[in-house]
Amino acid sequence: MASCTASSLFLTQLVVVVALPIISSSSPAGGCFDSIISFGDSLADTGNLLRLSRSDARPTRAGFLPYGETYFRRPTGRFSDGRLVIDFMAEWLGLPFVAPYYGEDGGRSAADFGKGVNFAVAGATALDASFFEGRGMGNSFPNESLRVQLGLFKELLPSLRSTSSDCKEFLGKSLVLMGEIGGNDYNYPFFMGRDLEEMQDIVPLVIEEIVSAISELIDLGAATILVPGNFPIGCLPVYLTQFQSSVKEEYDPSTGCLNWLNEFSQYHNEQLQRKLDHLRELHPRANIVYVDYYNAALRLYRSPDKFGFEGRILRACCGGGGTYNYNSSQSCNSNATVCDDPSSYASWDGIHFTEAAYRWIFKSIADGPFTVPKLDISCPSLALNEPALTESE
Numbered sequence: 001m002a003s004c005t006a007s008s009l010f011l012t013q014l015v016v017v018v019a020l021p022i023i024s025s026s027s028p029a030g031g032c033f034d035s036i037i038s039f040g041d042s043l044a045d046t047g048n049l050l051r052l053s054r055s056d057a058r059p060t061r062a063g064f065l066p067y068g069e070t071y072f073r074r075p076t077g078r079f080s081d082g083r084l085v086i087d088f089m090a091e092w093l094g095l096p097f098v099a100p101y102y103g104e105d106g107g108r109s110a111a112d113f114g115k116g117v118n119f120a121v122a123g124a125t126a127l128d129a130s131f132f133e134g135r136g137m138g139n140s141f142p143n144e145s146l147r148v149q150l151g152l153f154k155e156l157l158p159s160l161r162s163t164s165s166d167c168k169e170f171l172g173k174s175l176v177l178m179g180e181i182g183g184n185d186y187n188y189p190f191f192m193g194r195d196l197e198e199m200q201d202i203v204p205l206v207i208e209e210i211v212s213a214i215s216e217l218i219d220l221g222a223a224t225i226l227v228p229g230n231f232p233i234g235c236l237p238v239y240l241t242q243f244q245s246s247v248k249e250e251y252d253p254s255t256g257c258l259n260w261l262n263e264f265s266q267y268h269n270e271q272l273q274r275k276l277d278h279l280r281e282l283h284p285r286a287n288i289v290y291v292d293y294y295n296a297a298l299r300l301y302r303s304p305d306k307f308g309f310e311g312r313i314l315r316a317c318c319g320g321g322g323t324y325n326y327n328s329s330q331s332c333n334s335n336a337t338v339c340d341d342p343s344s345y346a347s348w349d350g351i352h353f354t355e356a357a358y359r360w361i362f363k364s365i366a367d368g369p370f371t372v373p374k375l376d377i378s379c380p381s382l383a384l385n386e387p388a389l390t391e392s393e
């Protein structure tokens, strides 16, 4: 039998037996997983678009300062001033930062991916580029959809382990981070002026794409899959600027966010959760965890003072002026004005979060405060009640 191909029920069950982790590390969740396999977009891209843009001569602003200024002190291709949720997750699990799939010089060896591999590419959509082209939205969509990312993973998998059962064991001991993905499927059409009704019609197709990728991964041996939902997009400076309204009722008085856009995010998240419930019934042995990015982020907007963002919560740190410090023709780049202290802003560039916000969001997910369900991973070493990060950090 060819190595690392899907799937026999027998082997799927075998994985569950071998996937019981051994606890060793001192980090709160250390020893739970051997690696992280990640799919998604700019919210989890640890360097793929930067590498693609170097080889394709497609310049990305994440390849220039001030991107990366806070933590790495150099641009890494991350769309933030520092670490992303996936980075905090890797630290929490006692694993290195997840290596981007695309190599610096046109390729990497399988040995580089022993502790994880990241397929997330900034700008990626869940649906294929052809879907958007078919709907008359132009032909400039990146060819890095979820299906393309999954295809690359399936190509890579045989080189990671030599036999089919090794592959299943490898995947069974990996934490699969599926997303966030799908946000761009909405961003592009929204900014092209497509109306809400058309957008709502796209939602089930996006969810279907995500669910089908998860099913394939489970067939290949994945046992623990984290599936983040969408953020409250009505709170992002890019949306607040583009859809600025003089109708007061369109805004949530407690946050200043645009209600109809947040309702749209919730619509996606509700449909996603419903499909995940169904997937759990089909795969009772897999641990499929919905990760509530929406409510984790909404906490910041509800009580900005608690997190050090008071007065700046809806403004981008790095941007081109205006009410929300966002201007699409002068977005964050080396010419933009950058705030003195990114840790006092939630939004980095109007679209993406600062490291400070990502840290709080991760903390909400890992510690599970009242409003966010706990990250329920069936690993005995997960000290869910111990804060992974101290609030004063």
Ligand SMILES: *[C@@H]1O[C@H](CO)[C@@H](O)[C@H](O)[C@H]1NC(C)=O
Residues within 6 Å of the ligand: 143, 148, 151
């Ligand atoms: C998109 O990428 C996939 C995988 O790399 C490739 O097989 C396919 O031909 C590409 N499609 C286009 C339209 O470039």
Ligand SMILES: *[C@@H]1O[C@H](CO)[C@@H](O)[C@H](O)[C@H]1NC(C)=O
Residues within 6 Å of the ligand: 320, 321, 322, 327, 328, 329, 330
């Ligand atoms: C956005 O930036 C462009 C180019 O710098 C400028 O011409 C325009 O006035 C700005 N728009 C706003 C609303 O500030």
Ligand SMILES: *[C@@H]1O[C@H](CO)[C@@H](O)[C@H](O)[C@H]1NC(C)=O
Residues within 6 Å of the ligand: 333, 334, 335
């Ligand atoms: C910064 O501004 C200069 C002068 O206007 C311009 O030539 C350059 O292209 C700008 N750089 C970026 C990254 O936008």
